[in-house]
Amino acid sequence: MRDLPSLNALLAFESVARTGSVRAAADHLSVTSGAVSRQIRQLEEHFGIPLFQRYGRGLMLTHAGSAYFQQISTHFEGLRQAGQILHRSAGRAVIRLHSFTTFATRWLIPRLTAFQLAHPAIDVRLTTASDWDDAADFDAAIRLGSGEWPQMHATPLVENTLVPVFRPAPGRKTRLDPENLAQHTLLRVRGRPDDWRLWGDAFGIETRRLTNWRELESSALAYQAALEGQGVALAQRVLVEKELAEGTLIALDDYRLDCGSLTYYLVWNRSSLKQTNLRLLEAWLTERETSDFQPGNPA
Incomplete structure (x- = not known):
């Protein structure tokens, strides 16, 4: 396996291929046009194949040169972006x-x-x-x-304390009893399917006998549904402290389950x-x- 070409030769090639000009590449790299041309010749000698076709004072990528540029240009762009990130994050x-x-x-x-x-x-x-x-x-x-x-x-x-929460409403008792949960829609979170069962087991409530369930994608959606009066959510109490303090949700605090x-x-x-x-x-x-x-x- 052949060694990689020199970085200077790669920089010269990428810059000429990107700008289409030896002079523009030389200005970008802060070197002379002659230095860029020597690096291009060195790279062509390394691979044993022409990478540019000369015409007049200009250069055009050969088929091999174009394919090589497409392969390496993404890596050079990645290096530039990484450098920009470092500059933006300097000192942080x-x-x-x-x-x-x-x-x-x-x-x-x-x-x-x-x-x-x-x-x-x-x-x-x-x-x-x-x-x-x-x-x-x-x-x-x-x-x-x-x-x-x-x-x-x-x-x-x-x-991490689990507690049933619901929205207070006219005509609804302030304290919801576990015994009448069957009369309410229970909000279940898809990613936390065992919460209601664990809570029920802790207080001797057979939640498997309850049938009025509504499944939601996330706890955030369950809490929002409870806020809108759509059912009873089993909340991680620390995540609804604001609503409990404001009175927009009420918790069954006598039935809190500490998950240890x-x-x-x-x-x-x-x-x-x-x-x-x-x-x-x-x-x-x-x-x-x-x-x-x-x-x-x-x-």
Whole structure:
């Protein structure tokens, strides 16, 4: 297998092929036209095939040269884009953070906003998804589980308590009794199919006998449906604190199920080179009081 050609020769070739001119390429590379021509000859000697066809004072790519340019041009463009990203991020550390969508919108984003103001040299780039993807690429992530993931550092963020919630309405009793759940539409989340069963088992309620179900794609949709009076949602209480405080939702607080170690964790690989900044983010998310992030309170 032949060695790769010199980088200078590749730069000269790419620049001439892109601009169509040795002089323009020389100006772009801040060298002489003669230097560019020598690099082109060197590249042609390396491959043993003409890459340009000379006509008058100009150059035209041969068939082989055109095919080679198409192959390498995408890589050069990638290098340029990577350089632009570095320039834009100069002096800033980047943390790529991945989270479940509902948790991000209802709990995480207000805290990240305050974190960015307090740590302007750290750029947190958040991506979200409704379901966990093992192929997701991140520096840190919010995961739901028991906290045991191989090679991962994991810190719990919230208490995960499940509680039925519904919208108060004229003529409806303020306190909904578990015994009359069959009279209501129960909102079930497709990605959390076992929540109602686990809750029912904890309080001796046979939810399998209940038949009036409505299935929704995400917890966010279930909470919105409950807000609109379309049924009873089994909520992770920490994600509906705002609605409970405002009175737009009511919780069956006598029937709260503490899920213990099954909760949301901030996780990252133990070998991460970004641990210093990740620990700053971890401290911020675990030590700040909830009241710091209520509307009207400075963060």
